[in-house]
Amino acid sequence: MLYGPPAAGKDTVTSALTAVDDRYVYFDRLKAGSGKSSGYRPTSADHLAQLHDRHLIVYANERYGNIYAVDSPRLDEIIIAGRVPVVHLGQVAGITALRTGYPARWLTILLWCPRDITRARLHTRGSSDLEERLRVWDETQADLAAAEPGTFTMVLRTDQRTPAATADLIHRTLTGDPHNVPPLREPLP
Structure with missing residues (x-):
């Protein structure tokens, strides 16, 4: 799970991860609403409600006037294929929901950059x-x-290391390669 504010580098780090190892796959959340559809699986609010009623939505949130959802069938599909889902989240409640609603070996990563870097x-x-x-x-x-x-x-901190270095560190941590793994907690400003 990659958690962080807008423009913290979730998309960029995910691209770098997929370049390191093709087992990593971006988890394309369901999205009901308008605006950007690239990177999402467009759906309707009614369909999301049906999935929720069938207990197939692990986590959903509203932001930017849209509903975004993490569904268990797509997680199952990725994991059964022997791949590693990279789920983007912007709420701590989503982390809790995935840990409790879809038990797995989750690596939870806070990607951070200061507000002025985000603005730029x-x-x-x-x-x-x-x-x-x-x-x-x-x-x-x-x-x-x-x-x-x-x-x-x-x-x-994505303002203090390159996307490739960030992806390499995540990959080494996930695969258990301890060689030269730097500190896993960088101070926030």
Whole structure:
């Protein structure tokens, strides 16, 4: 699980992970709503409700006027194929939901960058909703402050290491390769 505020590097680190080992696969969440559909499995709110009624939704949240969901059938599909799902989350409640609702050997990684770096990254990628995403950054920081100790296996600053170095560290930690693994908890600003 990759947790972090907008523009912390979840997509970039996931791309780097898939370059390290093709067993890693981005978990494409279900999305009901409008806007960007790339990277999601578009669906309807009615379909999500049906899946929820059948206890197939592990976690769902609303953000940016949309509903996003992690479903157990897609997790099953990835894991049965011998692959490693990389799930992006922006709420600590999602981490808890996945740990309790879909027991597995989860590695929980907080990807972090300061707010000014987030602003610069959002500006560079041409985000049209900059202020809303910065508000979400603030919400993520507050959510993080309420997280239980031990919520994260790793805390990594994406403004202090390259995506490739971050992916390599995650891969070595997941595969148990202890050679030169740096500290897994980097200080937050």
